[in-house]
Amino acid sequence: MPLVVLGDSEGEHLDPAHLEFYPSRIYPPLQLPLLPVKLCHWGVSLGEGDVGVLDRRGGAPLLHGAQREPRLLSLISVPCPLSAGTWCYDSQDPKCGPTHWKEMAPACGGPAQSPINIDLHLVQRDPTLGPFILQGYNAAPPGPWTLENDGHTVLLHIDAGPQSHLEIRGAGLPLPAYRALQLHFHWGGPGRAGSEHSLDGQRRPMEMHVVHMNTRYQSMGEARGHPDGLAVLAVLLVEQDTDNANFSVLVSSLKNVSERGVSVNLASTFPLASLLPGASGLSRYYRYSGSLTTPGCQPAVVWTVFEDAVPIGRAQVAQFQTMLQSGLPGSHPAPLTENFRPQQPLGGRRVSASPGASIRAAASAPAPTLAGVHAALLGLWLWQSP
Structure with missing residues (x-):
């Protein structure tokens, strides 16, 4: 039967330009691949017409043998399969x-x-992990910066053109430099840890990732194909009673992107260094080679995890936990929480510590005492005696 796939996934936000072809009755999608089932919006017209499916991935309409005749539309929700590209958190x-x-x-x-x-008992000191060289981090760039709710996290897009380029180099990073593209956050539910990384098993309420691309590559797609393609600064965030004013501009804008797929320009930019550990804290970090923590999980990331956590107000954390909605296609809006990937096996990889970072000596056997040596020798003599 004819099929129309429309480009909008949320019935209440349909683009009228796409409301062209709908069925006079519902055809269950029995012929489609049996993937995990979600609710999908289907259109019902008042006259004869073709079946229409709202594509949960968005994009331009895909038309298959439909009549080009506008129909009056009402929407109902019926089960339909998840598209192959859909991913989410538990x-x-x-x-x-x-x-x-x-x-x-x-x-x-x-x-x-x-x-x-x-594990601070297993990290190895690396004297080549020197200080970071930050370009553009200590001033408010021209912008604009765009805040976006993509249904999995909230992202701040900070690469707004040549005048706003922020770059990092040094600190043992591959040459030539890395340009900042965006930052985003991971958090837990109320009263629960939400960071992705941990130090000696201790997770924090939130974690911020500042994502950079190696300037030798022309696009994110190209960079994701190389082990030195991306560099991510991971900052653990710890709660305090009072708000951290450095997060105020960002947190106050969360209400404007509460729904999935919405983005807004921030009213102003700010020095990105204000969200990082202080000058001394920038020298205390751990380094390892890893992957993106979301699909497609390409092993293309040079990770820097700072030892020093940055404070954020308890009420500010609550804004992340309650203000943002995940809004998976076909589902009822729900607070976006616990958007972190479970930790992965180290698998023999080396984790290095900068000269200023903490390490813990592995437990070792106590040195033998003189009395212990005498006792051992006496025991050996008695054992050898006839």
């Missing part, structure tokens, strides 16, 4: 959570995955 739907990511992105089940726990 808090959104376990059927498309992290254990299933490898089904759509094989690298998610491969080696060198992130995040990890950093």
Whole structure:
């Protein structure tokens, strides 16, 4: 039968230009691949017409043998299969959570995955991990910066053109430099940890990732294909009673992107360094090679995890936990929480510590005492005696 796939996935936000072809009755999607089931919006016209499916991935309409005749539309929700590219967190739907990511992105089940726990007994000191050289981080760039709710996290797009380029180099990073593209956050539910990385098993309420691309590559797609393609600064966030004013501009804008797919320009930019550890804290960090923590999980990331956590107000954390909605296609809006990937096996990878970072000596056997040596020799003599 004829099929029309429309480009909008949320019935209440349909683009009228796409409301062209709908069925006079509902055809269950029995012929479609049996993937995890979600609710999908189907159109019902008042006259004869073709069946219409709202594509949960968005994009331009895909038309198949439809009549070009506008129809009056009402919407109902019926089960339909998840598209092959859909992924989510367990808090959104376990059927498309992290254990299933490898089904759509094989690298998610491969080696060198992130995040990890950093065991301070196993890290190795690396004297080549010197200070960072930050370009443009200490001033408010022209912008504009765009805040976006993509249904999985809230992103701040900070690469607004040549005049706004922020770059990092040094600190043992591959040459030539890395340009900042965006930052985003991971968090838990109320009263629960939400960071992806941990130090000695201790997770924090939130984690911020500042994502950079190696300037030797022309696009994110190209960079994701190389082990030195991306550099991510991971900042653990710890709660305090009072708000951190450095997060105020960002947090106050969360209400404007509460729904999935919405983006707004921030009223103003700010020095990005204000969200990082202080000058001394920038010298205390851990380094390892890993992957993106979302599909496709490409092992293309040089990770820097700072030892020093940055404070954020308890009420500000609550804004992330309650203001943003995940809004998976076909589902009722729900607070976006616990958007972190479970930790992955280290698998023999080396984790290095900068000269200023903490390490813990591995437990060793106590040195033998003189009395212990005498006792051992006496025991050996008695054992050898006839």
